[in-house]
Amino acid sequence: MPRVENILDMSGRVAIVTGAGQGVGRQIALHLSSYGGAVVVNDYYHDRAQAVVAEIEEFGGRATAAQADVSDFTSVSTMVEKAISAFGRVDVLVNNAGNAGADPTAVSRGPFWESLPADWTPWLGVNLFGVLNCTRAVLPSMVQNRTGSIITIISDAGRYGDAGLEVYAAAKAGAAGFMRSVARTGGRYGIRANAVAIAATRTPATESAFDDPERMRKTLRMYPAGRIGEPADVANMVLFLASDASSWVTGQTYPVNGGFTFGL
16 A cells, blocks of 8 residues: 555644644644644743743744734734744644633623623634734735635634623634635635634633532533543644645634534
8 A cells, every 4th residue: 555645744834823822822833843834833921932932842843932912913913024034934824812812810701781892802802803913914925825724713602602701702703704704715825714613621721610520520511522622632623724634625614622512
């Protein structure tokens, strides 16, 4: 039987991963690097990004840290310019940065009918406008090079809805719709765009939610797979969508959620 080429190989490709200083984003950066990709590790906090770069360099990978606020277009544009200057191109963008910005604990989570537009801004700024900003910043280079894969991490809140997280759900659903539109307009330039919808996943930001055994037992009832997610579960799907293994896949939203919700 002839040898099958490794179509997950990322050698020669450059990826920007936003919000990659910890959790899911960190694991995505490690995955892409371990398969040969050069990675621009973005985070709002430079020290977190630099720590992930050190991990990548420890096993011989190529990476650089890039502090940027994804909700600010100027900040993002500067990051992309530096990435192109350092590596010559950007082949993959992973819009992973999410939640409500640098300090989500400061955001009101009361009933929507008691909220004000100012309460919505942090959710929309990162989860929707952050995706628009980063995608807008990388597209000119991808159009010029006639290739690219854009992957946006959304939440099952955007597919299923979450009580008390109406604006977050709207932002995530909007980001998925945006990916579908980018897939349609970008296809002629060899650009693919997809979304990955995740549910309860163990990260530093969510760890405390799983400390209560009774709460965990109730949570697991909703997951046919019988466990919550790990960052590697998401990173595996991102690697697939970033690589040639998914060269005929675009405009899709893939649930990576242990069966919390189903897709057709």
